[in-house]
Amino acid sequence: MSTRIAFLKGHGTENDFVIVPDPENALDLSPAAVAALCDRRAGIGGDGVLHVVRSAAHPEAREMAAEAEWFMDYRNGDGSVAEMCGNGVRVFARYLQHAGHVAEGDLTIATRAGVRTVHLAKDGDVTVGMGAARLPEGEVTVAVGERSWPARNVNMGNPHAVAFVADLAHAGDLYTAPPVSPAAAYPDGVNVEFVVDRGPRHVAMRVHERGSGETRSCGTGACAVAVAAARRDGTDPAVTGTPATYTVDLPGGRLVITERPDGEIEMTGPAVIVAEGEIDADWLARAVG
Numbered sequence: 605m606s607t608r609i610a611f612l613k614g615h616g617t618e619n620d621f622v623i624v625p626d627p628e629n630a631l632d633l634s635p636a637a638v639a640a641l642c643d644r645r646a647g648i649g650g651d652g653v654l655h656v657v658r659s660a661a662h663p664e665a666r667e668m669a670a671e672a673e674w675f676m677d678y679r680n681g682d683g684s685v686a687e688m689c690g691n692g693v694r695v696f697a698r699y700l701q702h703a704g705h706v707a708e709g710d711l712t713i714a715t716r717a718g719v720r721t722v723h724l725a726k727d728g729d730v731t732v733g734m735g736a737a738r739l740p741e742g743e744v745t746v747a748v749g750e751r752s753w754p755a756r757n758v759n760m761g762n763p764h765a766v767a768f769v770a771d772l773a774h775a776g777d778l779y780t781a782p783p784v785s786p787a788a789a790y791p792d793g794v795n796v797e798f799v800v801d802r803g804p805r806h807v808a809m810r811v812h813e814r815g816s817g818e819t820r821s822c823g824t825g826a827c828a829v830a831v832a833a834a835r836r837d838g839t840d841p842a843v844t845g846t847p848a849t850y851t852v853d854l855p856g857g858r859l860v861i862t863e864r865p866d867g868e869i870e871m872t873g874p875a876v877i878v879a880e881g882e883i884d885a886d887w888l889a890r891a892v893g
């Protein structure tokens with residue numbers, strides 16, 4: 605009988621992930637293996653993989669081991685590595701609780717963007733301290749077909765271009781990545797958000813994610829959108845001295861984002877484990893070729 609690899613499936617506002625627990629970092633999770641797992645027809649299906657590794661066992665996380673026992677080794681659906689995933693970190697925390705590694709309450713998780721603090725609430729929602737946004741200087745432009753928009757360059761550990769549009773349909777089918785210029789502003793690629801207003805401090809968005817295509821939600825994207833909206837609306841907490849809270853509606857659900865005067869951003873939303881099972885290691889080896 606062939607070896608089995610444990611997995612779970614989870615999502616946060618329908619941004620869905622294959623969760624692969626591998627505490628000692630024993631698996632060879634190549635880009636091709638990640639892409640095979642995320643394949644929605646021939647694999648399990650997901651926007652990305654949450655590879656769950658003890659920080660002490662991963663070369664990229666060893667230095668964070670004293671602060672955070674677990675490292676979220678996040679991979680996009682095409683197998684590429686990303687610095688951070690906001691929905692992913694909530695689902696990662698939910699998995700740790702589900703597996704009995706942590707209890708309800710506060711915990712820390714190591715990511716490539718640094719250590720993140722997480723609160724697992726009794727009501728089921730998960731709040732993540734997402735750190736502060738960086739706002740690189742310079743104009744960027746997002747285009748779809750004949751239309752183009754000025755966009756805000758926001759870095760949440762990973763890169764975003766946020767464009768306010770009149771209608772979310774103007775983003776088109778998002779089958780391919782919308783061009784962002786100048787390309788030099790994003791040497792490692794970019795996640796692109798299209799945003800419309802729904803009411804005071806209430807917006808809706810669609811996203812094209814680097815390495816995954818259009819997804820039903822993006823946590824770092826929602827944070828980038830809230831930061832851009834606060835600058836546009838004159839509610840920048842660093843200027844007003846008052847926290848700014850935005851409700852962000854996504855195709856897959858709702859996230860609530862608060863930015864504080866010191867720049868720290870908190871994101872609250874759901875995180876759900878939907879299934880668990882075993883991957884046939886022979887199948888994975890064949891799929892990788």
Ligand SMILES: N[C@@H](CCC[C@H](N)C(=O)O)C(=O)O
Pocket residue numbers: 619652680685686687688689690691692762763795813814815816819821822823824825
């Ligand atoms: N869906 C995620 C972001 C995942 C990484 C992104 N595609 C990138 O390459 O930066 C989120 O919820 O933040």
